[in-house]
Amino acid sequence: MRLPWLSETTDKPTHNYARSGWRIPQLNLWDVYTDPNKENPELISIRTKALIQEMRANRKTSPAMRPSSSTLYNCVGLIFCSRRGHVDIRHIDAILRQDGYNEISLNECVAGDLVLYTFEGLPSHIASVSCVHMFRNQITRLSVLSKWGKAGEVEHDHDQVPVHCGVPTAYFSTRLNHVT
Amino acid sequence: MSHNKHFREIESLQFQIQFSVVGGFNILQLAMERSQTLLELRLAIAEDAKLARKIHERIALLLSKVETETQLSYDESIAAYLFCLFKESPAAAKAASKIILEHGGLWWSVQLAVYVRQQMQTELA
Numbered sequence: 001m002r003l004p005w006l007s008e009t010t011d012k013p014t015h016n017y018a019r020s021g022w023r024i025p026q027l028n029l030w031d032v033y034t035d036p037n038k039e040n041p042e043l044i045s046i047r048t049k050a051l052i053q054e055m056r057a058n059r060k061t062s063p064a065m066r067p068s069s070s071t072l073y074n075c076v077g078l079i080f081c082s083r084r085g086h087v088d089i090r091h092i093d094a095i096l097r098q099d100g101y102n103e104i105s106l107n108e109c110v111a112g113d114l115v116l117y118t119f120e121g122l123p124s125h126i127a128s129v130s131c132v133h134m135f136r137n138q139i140t141r142l143s144v145l146s147k148w149g150k151a152g153e154v155e156h157d158h159d160q161v162p163v164h165c166g167v168p169t170a171y172f173s174t175r176l177n178h179v180t
Numbered sequence: 181m182s183h184n185k186h187f188r189e190i191e192s193l194q195f196q197i198q199f200s201v202v203g204g205f206n207i208l209q210l211a212m213e214r215s216q217t218l219l220e221l222r223l224a225i226a227e228d229a230k231l232a233r234k235i236h237e238r239i240a241l242l243l244s245k246v247e248t249e250t251q252l253s254y255d256e257s258i259a260a261y262l263f264c265l266f267k268e269s270p271a272a273a274k275a276a277s278k279i280i281l282e283h284g285g286l287w288w289s290v291q292l293a294v295y296v297r298q299q300m301q302t303e304l305a
Contacts, residue, residue, distance in 0.1 A: 047200055050193055075203050090206055119207055120214075124207045149200050149203055164202050165202075
């Protein structure tokens with residue numbers, strides 16, 4: 001379904017490209033919303049708070065919510081489109097490849113690296129490492145910055161996500177010392 | 181048999197936030213496949229053809245609330261109802277897709293409605 005917005009404005013949706021020059025497949029938000037830059041921040045906030053409350057009930061540490069934006073983007077859009085796009089997570093393998101990412105182990109993670117989550121074997125979520133907590137050269141906790149789907153941005157322990165975000169499965173970096 | 185329990189659960193904030201976190205359309209479908217509540221509702225639709233009509237009415241009701249409701253968008257609830265219809269009563273899903281697409285302004289519901297129509301056109305061809 002295409003809404004008439006495109007013909008009525010000079011503002012064209014922009015594209016995002018991987019480092020290789022490959023165009024990242026992006027959902028055209030304008031096909032769905034009359035103005036995708038005007039998501040209801042109040043609604044995002046309500047949903048995120050409810051998610052955090054649910055997680056707090058079951059776990060020791062609690063995620064911290066960041067201020068909500070009124071622009072619609074998801075976890076992939078947060079990391080690869082600077083909060084400007086909604087990219088389906090099924091494209092994540094291609095994006096990581098086209099951007100030159102390499103898989104690393106959990107113990108090699110530093111801030112800025114990525115954590116990939118899977119749900120029943122399928123890529124389901126991606127987050128960016130924001131802080132590494134070490135004790136005697138071992139990582140004890142990994143804090144990540146996430147965008148939980150249509151909910152807000154959250155900083156949380158990498159293994160504390162809602163069920164449908166999946167489980168942390170792989171870690172990626174573009175640092176040169178990891179190029180094989 | 182009353183299905184109010186299922187309706188209440190699917191339309192709750194708790195249900196919506198569970199599904200609002202998904203990062204992709206295939207994950208949404210997989211998550212809905214695994215949902216016990218949706219599985220029960222699907223079984224009920226398979227047993228009682230009249231239930232499909234009731235669900236269509238629930239979708240229409242929720243669509244009418246989307247613009248005025250400030251707390252919930254009901255996107256995931258509507259998508260869940262459509263998913264159940266698509267699995268158990270494709271004709272009802274086609275009709276529901278039509279009203280969802282006419283309404284617009286929803287994320288997963290619109291994507292699922294487009295998918296339902298595409299799938300049904302493929303089957304016809």
